[in-house]
Amino acid sequence: MLRYRPDFVRSRTIEPIRPRLYLISPPTIDLDAFEIDFRNALNGGDIACFQLRLKDQPADVIRAATQRLMPIAQEKGVAFLLNDDPELAAELKTDGVHVGQKDTPYKQARALVGDDAIVGVTCHDSRHLAMTAAEQGADYVAFGAFYPTTTKDAPTRAETDLLEWWTSLAVTPCVAIGGITVDNVTPLIKSGADFIAVSSGVWKYSKGPEQAVAEFNRVIDMSVTS
Ligand SMILES: Cc1ncc(COP(=O)(O)OP(=O)(O)O)c(N)n1
Ligand SMILES: Cc1nc(C(=O)O)sc1CCOP(=O)(O)O
Ligand SMILES: [Mg+2]
Secondary structure (H helix, E strand, O other), rough: OOOOOOOOOOOOOOOOOOOEEEEEEOOOOOOOHHHHHHHHOOOOOOOEEEEOOOOOOOOHHHHHHHHHHHHHHHHHOOOOEEEEEHHHHHHHHOOEEEEEOOOOOOHHHHHHHHOOEEEEEOOOOOOOHHHHHHHHHHOOOEEEOOOOOOOOOOOOOOOHHHHHHHHHHHHOOOOOOOOOOOOHHHHHHHOOEEEEEEOOHHOOOOOHHHHHHHHHHHHHHHHOOO
16 A cells, blocks of 8 residues: 655764654644645645644544545645544554554554554653654654643643754654744754644644745754754
């Protein structure tokens, strides 16, 4: 099966890495209205992947959103991941799934979606959780929340030294998440985050999602060259 996969392997070279944007949906959406925002965001510039994170929505709502949005993402080479539910991800043949510490455990999620799919794991601010997830074979580990966020009641705050530590020793890529905006993303880029996960910083950007994605990419390009 063809799967859309960003390069979830970091080679350790002296070249600075260029982090990529990891888009996360709002927790609830009106599908017709969101499709327009989504298309606009995808037109804004480079995006590695998109996570459909419709919290506590019925499976049929998630099915309908996936069937509508996944082809749009894949057409642009953007991997489509489902949050929380590896069984539904397997049924819908998404490119991957993201699981947290209170969701299906990594090994079970992997068994459900198969070896070709992307499986990412929330590791909060924990080195131990990240090492465990990476050893088990996770495609990425996610650290957060780096900044205050109103999207989720995030249980931990992560600091940039965690990214520096992780990227100095691990090859499994790391995702930085939580309250990230175009105005506060630079320290995360400088600390080595491989992926920058953003929800409200794109969907609630004053100039709209297309400009937000363009601006994130501009800041990323500036930060890796300066
Ligand atoms: C990329 C990414 N990182 C972290 C999370 C949070 O997952 P989780 O802790 O399971 O919380 P919910 O998102 O399910 O509320 C994520 N979804 N994506
Ligand atoms: C889904 C999620 N997980 C977090 C964690 O800390 O694990 S923070 C978060 C919210 C991300 O949305 P925004 O970019 O709007 O802050
Ligand atoms: Mg979860």
